[in-house]
Amino acid sequence: MKTRLSPVTGSYTSRVRKCARLLLPTILVLLAIACGEDRLPEGDARGGDLAAGRRIFLDKCARCHSGIGNGKTVVAGRFPYANLIDGVWRTDGSAATIEKQVRRGRDPMPAFEKKLTDEQIRQTVVYVRELTGGAD
Secondary structure (H helix, E strand, O other): OOOOOOHHHHHHHHHHHHHHHHHHHHHHHHHHHHHOOOOOOOOOHHHOHHHHHHHHHHHHHHHHHOOOOOOOOOOOOOOHHHOOOOOOOOOOOOHHHHHHHHHHOEOOEOOOOOOOOHHHHHHHHHHHHHHOOOOO
């Protein structure tokens, strides 16, 4: 004798399976992220580049980008690329392109090539990349 599933039971089972199909990949991705290795920013963060970059950032960049890098300031809050922590870049967000942006500027951002040394620019890039998680 065959047992029939009631429509309610069948519906419940299919909903559970559908949720499992959606949640399982999400859980796996979150676990992979949590277990991933922490990447060091380019430059020597242990040698003081990160701390020096933070000081330079707070002195030269925070007026527009804010102290935490979210760009929510009176000066630059209306510019979409003032936010350095949202992952949205004019370019690819690599260390090389960030360095170029800091060095040469790009409207409305001023150039810092004559205001900072090469070492200070590199230290600032280390800090900016740390703000954004160091993602390329």
